[in-house]
Amino acid sequence: MTTSVGANDLRARRVGVDTYQEPVIYMHADCSVCRSEGFTAQSRVNVSLDGRSIDATLNVVHGEWLQTGEAGLSEVAWRRLGAAEGVAVHLSHAAPRASFGHVRAKLYGHELQERQLEDVVADIAGNRYTDIQLSAFLTACTGNRLDLDETVALTRAMVEAGQRLRWPYSMVMDKHCVGGLPGNRTTPLIVAIVAASGLPIPKTSSRAITSPAGTADTMATLTRVDLDMADMRDVVEQENGCLVWGGAVDLSPADDVLIRVERALDIDSDAQLVASVLSKKIAAGATHAIIDMPVGPTAKIRDDGAADSLARLLTDVGEHLGLHVSVIVSDGKQPVGRGIGPALEARDVLSVLQDDQQAPDDLANRAIELAGRILEIGGAAQEGCGSDAAAQILASGKAWQKFQAICTAQGGLREPPTARHLHIVPADREGCIEVIDNRRLARVAKLAGAPGVAAAGIELHARLGARVSEGQPLFSIHSDSKGELAYALTYLNHQESIFEVVESE
Amino acid sequence: MTTSVGANDLRARRVGVDTYQEPVIYMHADCSVCRSEGFTAQSRVNVSLDGRSIDATLNVVHGEWLQTGEAGLSEVAWRRLGAAEGVAVHLSHAAPRASFGHVRAKLYGHELQERQLEDVVADIAGNRYTDIQLSAFLTACTGNRLDLDETVALTRAMVEAGQRLRWPYSMVMDKHCVGGLPGNRTTPLIVAIVAASGLPIPKTSSRAITSPAGTADTMATLTRVDLDMADMRDVVEQENGCLVWGGAVDLSPADDVLIRVERALDIDSDAQLVASVLSKKIAAGATHAIIDMPVGPTAKIRDDGAADSLARLLTDVGEHLGLHVSVIVSDGKQPVGRGIGPALEARDVLSVLQDDQQAPDDLANRAIELAGRILEIGGAAQEGCGSDAAAQILASGKAWQKFQAICTAQGGLREPPTARHLHIVPADREGCIEVIDNRRLARVAKLAGAPGVAAAGIELHARLGARVSEGQPLFSIHSDSKGELAYALTYLNHQESIFEVVESE
Structure with missing residues (x-):
């Protein structure tokens, strides 16, 4: 047993785990708060500190790297709480999100009212939805399931959930x-x-x-x-x-939350x-x-x-x-x-x-x-x-x-950086470039390190309709590490040609 | 730097974290595999060992509790891999799940064929969908969006993804x-x-x-x-x-995977x-x-x-x-x-x-x-x-x-357990019980700890149509922890009466 700072209080500890945007709290299985509150893995826990509060997903730790009196916080939880090592955080059951009832209604085909979408978006912008709930909301809006009024209301709600700039000009x-x-x-x-x-x-x-x-x-x-x-x-x-x-500048913060899950689902509804x-x-x-x-x-x-x-x-x-x-x-x-x-x-x-x-x-x-x-x-x-x-x-x-x-x-104009490694990809035959696959080209650039590595990417040496001879450079891969260059090349070698060069008859 | 066991190999370490059913892998931010593969937080990583392999979600660790040569595994990842402390596990990018393309098609209104549903259900039963993907699949099926053929195909696919009992009786x-x-x-x-x-x-x-x-x-x-x-x-x-x-007994295992996410979403479509x-x-x-x-x-x-x-x-x-x-x-x-x-x-x-x-x-x-x-x-x-x-x-x-x-x-008949705490909720007026709200009553029972805590729940003392006097017990809350009891009471105090008692004129 450990000395708790108060009933339902634990000492904050930064465990340095990057869980991206979903806040995670780590509590020891033998922790008294876990037991008295009936928390189990995946429970949603409200963590509060000095008037700030977040909802986090619980991971229960059986190992010895966490003590029973500690509340381990993932990086995003640590940041949002503004925690400091060892301070007491207060834990309780996270309140159910009433606005998710509106998402459920939408799933069953009900039209959402402006006020309902405001509630949903405010909870999303406030990081109070789990990934499962975000996925359900996005899915409920996919395939033309939001009509014009709903799309207008969603857009307005997203504006109102964040900051808004005002300018002293009649046209902006x-x-x-x-x-x-x-x-x-x-x-x-x-x-x-x-x-x-x-x-x-x-x-x-x-x-x-x-x-x-x-x-x-x-x-x-x-x-x-x-x-x-x-x-x-x-x-x-x-x-x-x-x-x-x-x-x-915190414009439409709900958008940043939704985009992460949209990317994981690889869906992009019109609405x-x-x-x-x-x-x-x-x-x-x-x-x-x-x-x-x-x-x-x-x-x-x-x-x-x-x-x-x-x-x-x-x-x-x-x-x-x-x-x-x-x-x-x-x-x-x-x-x-x-x-x-x-x-x-x-x-x-x-x-x-x-x-x-x-x-x-x-x-x-x-x-x-x-x-x-x-x-x-x-x-x-x-x-x-x-x-x-x-x-x-x-x-x-x-x-x-x-x-x-x-x-x-x-803050001053500066020179863009240059990559350390360069690899030229030549045409494997003579002919005319008839097709360029944007998606796979973008994938090669990302494997080479872009956008995380600013200097990395692709430089094009030929365009659609151009005639090229065998061995003529089509594009170069720019990369800052040999590992990333090798990774881009491995991908490239497993693809059909990204440039389709058609031989003339 | 650490000595890797091989390129893209790390030493397995059981970090004792219960993430429920979603496998998580923990890798240090400075780990060579993280860097060379371009893994970042939330990347899906394929982890293999002796021919077994799982897809896990990456959490990147900046703290010192994990070394750069280690692959920390959550409890469910450890179990499914059958790992042992220190063995080399091989890491690569998880293959995108082709079957999720069918889910996406469904979201855009396409009818699913039997073969497609088989692929989806096999991946679900094999724990190869993330929670975000499971949520999207369930959502895509909600609100009468599966027709009869699709529902028959889904049911058959779910039967076929697991074991099947056969009995020597003509009627079962x-x-x-x-x-x-x-x-x-x-x-x-x-x-x-x-x-x-x-x-x-x-x-x-x-x-x-x-x-x-x-x-x-x-x-x-x-x-x-x-x-x-x-x-x-x-x-x-x-x-x-x-x-x-x-x-x-592993009957319809996909059902068990889906039910967990259905519960988090609190949805239940007809199909x-x-x-x-x-x-x-x-x-x-x-x-x-x-x-x-x-x-x-x-x-x-x-x-x-x-x-x-x-x-x-x-x-x-x-x-x-x-x-x-x-x-x-x-x-x-x-x-x-x-x-x-x-x-x-x-x-x-x-x-x-x-x-x-x-x-x-x-x-x-x-x-x-x-x-x-x-x-x-x-x-x-x-x-x-x-x-x-x-x-x-x-x-x-x-x-x-x-x-x-x-x-x-x-295995033997035993006595059910009894709860440690009991709280009686009385009628606040004299009259006749005209309505009982099942949903909110169930919610109180769950907040009190049921079904996780077997002894927890509600005991009813009065039924529809009964006449009660002011102060007469309507029901009792049974709970094993004071925290859960308090939580149930807080909910109760914020609700309209769950029993509607109408005064006689």
């Missing part, structure tokens, strides 16, 4: 890409062009979810991105735009996607958003029918919530630019801004089209003249100046 | 209650009556899913229930019947319910099954419409799979008998068998009706005379003799 521009296309790093270019035109574009971006790089990952190789709200506001007031990581994207935009204070939607057989959106219905839902939900949404469908058949991975994409961005001769045209042209549309919507260019205006801002060097100014305001 | 009787009515513990009585009549009734029962007690929980307070197949067969050959826990019930019956070798279906506003089945559609599905699926199913709808407006909870229900069963003056009539009458129907179906009584025959077997003491004989054959 934003931009999003529904993803699935490696290297499509237009956002830094668009922000530079739009901000240079004088329109406000306070851009918050996410880190990669399933891709080799997110805009926040790429920008982090060039400048500081973890600005808090006050710093972000200063940058925007000074430069009309910013390029920061959204995670530091969830719309609520995820639009809640971030609305919380960031946007009034107008351009959505880039690449369509292609190996992109996230595979055909025009899927693109149409998603575009309609984005526009309709936006309209209900006072956000003007324009969707631009783009070609999603192959990667954009040359680099795939945080630093390699940053180099593409810099080369376009600096009007380098080697700059990838496709990336520049996409950015010009999207930025041009924003200029038209914002009244900085006449209808039909937006692309020309955007191209002019880019060619004149004003966008590059603005980009440098934004990076300086965020 | 079985019985099930769809539940939701606390205290409705007729099964031990029915088995005793039917076996005493000479008809074979080899009964396997489950532990509680969402209720305060299952038949296996109740019987476990009276005798040994974890018999293996050979022992069970011996008991049945000798006594015509048995009352064992189904979990020890899953039918597949669960009938797969157990068919695997147990039954040819005829009686299903007791209590209907009431706070029972599991709330109205006649729901009862009809569930009864039809049970009968239809049974017919497709060669099992004759008879459904008997019963009154589900209030609990049955006096006790709610394993030991308290066992006492009710004993009092009926012993023809005690205090024995609850309602429990006896229900058992007589259901057993009577089985006697008629089995030809042990003429049509219309089953209840009289059953009542006669009970009154004569033959059922009590048979029950004792079965318990003796299973």
Whole structure:
């Protein structure tokens, strides 16, 4: 037996276990609190300390590495509680989550009311759902099971569960890409062009979810991105735009919780996607958003029918919530630019801004089209003249100046890192490149270390439609460790060709 | 750095953590395998040893209680691998479960084929789905989303994923209650009556899913229930019947995996319910099954419409799979008998068998009706005379003799335990009891510790229609720990009255 600090109190101990986002508490099987409360493995336990409290999943320890008077806390539990070694934490049964009754009702086909979705989202944002419950909620929303009203209510609830930025401008521009296309790093270019035109574009971006790089990952190789709200506001007031990581400003926190389980399930329902994207935009204070939607057989959106219905839902939900949404469908058949991975994409961005001769045209042209549309919507260019205006801002060097100014305001512009190992993958025959598999290419980049290792990824040396000779480089793998390089190559060797080279007859 | 036993090999270490059914592997953050394989927290890792292999969820350890060369294994991972301290285990990325693609297809509205359901069920029975995936599968089947063909296919797949009992009798009787009515513990009585009549009734029962007690929980307070197949067969050959826990004989093992997550979600879809019930019956070798279906506003089945559609599905699926199913709808407006909870229900069963003056009539009458129907179906009584025959077997003491004989054959009859704490809940006014809320009453019993704590639960002192005076006991809460008692009382104090007492004018 141990001396408890009080009935149902145990001494906090940091056991240093990373359970990702699900808080776990470790208690010894012989612990008096375990016994008196009837806790068993997987019990949900409320842990409180100085007015803060979390619900954690119990793992019961029979080994000797934990004492009976100790409450071992996983890393996320430790952080959320703000615990210190040895302080007394109070334990009780976690209250059942009443809002899960609404999820159950949805499973049985009932329509959810706004108030019910607010309760559900508040509990999700507060990390009070277990993984099993999160999975059930996501599944209940998949396959067109949320109607328009429910999707609007879900989006609004997600906005209201977090912080909300307000700007002193009548129009606030934003931009999003529904993803699935490696290297499509237009956002830094668009922000530079739009901000240079004088329109406000306070851009918050996410880190990669399933891709080799997110805009926040790429920008982090060039400048500081973890600005808090006050710093972000200063940058925007000074430069009309910013390029920061959204995670530091707590916009739509429920989204970050849901995304983790969505990734594990590998599902992505339209309703969830719309609520995820639009809640971030609305919380960031946007009034107008351009959505880039690449369509292609190996992109996230595979055909025009899927693109149409998603575009309609984005526009309709936006309209209900006072956000003007324009969707631009783009070609999603192959990667954009040359680099795939945080630093390699940053180099593409810099080369376009600096009007380098080697700059990838496709990336520049996409950015010009999207930025041009924003200029038209914002009244900085006449209808039909937006692309020309955007191209002019880019060619004149004003966008590059603005980009440098934004990076300086965020904490200084720096050089992206370079990888230590490089491996060139050549064509195994002469012919014409007819297909590039985006998904498997992204997988190789991730195995090489992206986005965790900023310098890692893929550099493309040839594009769709190009004629290549045998042995000509198709792409290079960049990696910082030999182990990761070997891992990417092993995967590559077990795949059909990622580039389909068809011999001419 | 540590010396690895081989590339991607680590030394197994039992860290003594009970994570219930989900295997967890603990690896140090600085471990070479973690790094070279790119494993991060929550990665799914395949762990193999001597040809056995399991998929486990990774928790990354930053603390010093685990060394870099060690693979810490949770209790369930240790057991399933058959590991020994210090042996080398081999680690690799867990293969994605191809069958989960079928679950995803179902989420998007596709009908599942028999072969696909077989793949899903085989992976579930083999513990190869994560909790998140199990939750998604259950959710995908909820709300009438499986049609008749799919339900038949699911049931068959669940039968085939486990062992199957075969009996040398032309008719094998079985019985099930769809539940939701606390205290409705007729099964031990029915088995005793039917076996005493000479008809074979080899009964396997489950532990509680969402209720305060299952038949296996109740019987476990009276005798040994974890018999293996050979022992069970011996008991049945000798006594015509048995009352064992189904979990020890590996009938429909996927059901046991699913039930754990169903319990956490507190959902119970018609298709899953039918597949669960009938797969157990068919695997147990039954040819005829009686299903007791209590209907009431706070029972599991709330109205006649729901009862009809569930009864039809049970009968239809049974017919497709060669099992004759008879459904008997019963009154589900209030609990049955006096006790709610394993030991308290066992006492009710004993009092009926012993023809005690205090024995609850309602429990006896229900058992007589259901057993009577089985006697008629089995030809042990003429049509219309089953209840009289059953009542006669009970009154004569033959059922009590048979029950004792079965318990003796299973390992000996014992006395159910008694709780340490008792709290009486009195009527707060004079009047007539007009409504009893089964669900909330069951919840109080569970908060008091049932079914985990066998002695815990509720004892009823008054029934529907009774007149009570102010202060007269309505029910008592039995609990083995003060913490659990306090928890039940806290819940009770936050509820409307569970007994609705209406004052006379």
